[in-house]
Amino acid sequence: MAEGNLLRLVKEGNLILLKEEVANVWDAKKRHFGRSGDTLLHHAARHGQLRILTYLVETLEMDIEVFNSDYKRPLHEAASMGHRDCVLYLLDRGATVDCLKKADWTPLMMACTRRNLEVIQDLIDHGANPLLKNKDGWSCFHIASREGDPEVIQYLLDVSPTIWDTESKIKRTPLHTAAMHGRLEVVKMLLERCRYQPDSRDKCGVTPFMDAIQHGHLGIAQLLLEKHKEGHAGTIKTLLLLGADLNAKDGKNRTALHLACSGQHAACVQILLQAGLRDSPDSTGTHARQLAKKPALLQIFDGIPVPSCPVHQ
Known part of the structure; x- marks a missing residue:
């Protein structure tokens, strides 16, 4: 007592x-x-x-x-x-x-x-x-990027200009973290002030773009795609560049289309298909369209030929 x-x-x-x-x-x-x-x-x-x-x-x-x-x-x-x-x-x-x-x-x-x-x-x-980093390799900048306060991010960059150049133990950057959690203003600041590669991959092969798509943050996905194009202008034709970025796959052979369908994000799926990304099987033989469940998503795939999949035949 x-x-x-x-x-x-x-x-x-x-x-x-x-x-x-x-x-x-x-x-x-x-x-x-x-x-x-x-x-x-x-x-x-x-x-x-x-x-x-x-x-x-x-x-x-x-x-x-x-x-x-x-x-x-x-x-x-x-x-x-x-x-x-x-x-x-x-x-x-x-x-x-x-x-x-x-x-x-x-x-x-x-x-x-x-x-x-x-x-x-x-x-x-x-x-x-x-x-300093914790046992997972996260610094305070990873944490601040997750929380998404632009003033905190700006201050940390001012007092420690190289603080952005860090990865967790599974090679995730603060840009991955901000993209995953939908922190649009922070993503803009990181792309403007830091030298991140928009298509950098973590140990599973996931890029910040794929993180944004999987979690339905279409504005961030578009921003990352535009930044990717700007960063390579004059070196590769835009069409080829766009295809190289969109067709990136993670460790399970999944494309951004798989992640968007898994998250049931119809707007993201529409953008990806219009940009030319084609459905393909992941390491288990599963196509992205097989993950679509919401009517809006099913309607998008309606009329698109079903790709053949030897694994399921």
Whole structure:
């Protein structure tokens, strides 16, 4: 019961009653709560209770580097929830700016999961390294590209101009990430400010264009296709260039048409077919049209001859 009261009072920011409750719990400042192993400091930082945080650090003398079961520090909590006052307090008290939690996530990476530019700036101003990667090879730039705040992307590129030149362990770039999640403004910025190849492939052979098609982000797919054409103007005939890009296949021999049909994105399928992409079997012998289920998609394929498929004969 005492544990529940402590955590409730921290969450509510009730410092007066918390002091009284702490006096009745002899190991309050050392106690780890629940399976997460959070301390009172973790809870105060998570809920943005600066007065409580100050009391725990300066009166109870709790260690600001205390970690829970996932090696998460109070700074991780404050950064991930966007509590700028708590972040600044912990940093001013000497918290390690690039401390690592489980899976090698830094507070800066946690801050980039939210669109809070000021917290990101504060961490970098205090020495956070934006080029660090977690166990999956993601940097804070991958995370920011997924969240899609153009101001954050612009700031990170300004303070670290080479930050864009990174890949995850499966060779996915921030451009892949932004395209997959439909972050049109970020994709525009990445294509303008960075030297990405629009048709770069990850380990599965997927390009940002294919990511955009699969998830129904037609505007991004068109932008990537246009950028691809611009980047090679004067070297290959436009028609051949367009065909080379559209006919790219992933590790399962699927084309963009397979991905568009799988996602039931009729508009994307229409664009691909009009651009000249022909249906072909993947590694299992499945044609894209066999994945079409919605009436709008079936109508597009109506009248187009069914390709022969020896695998199914």
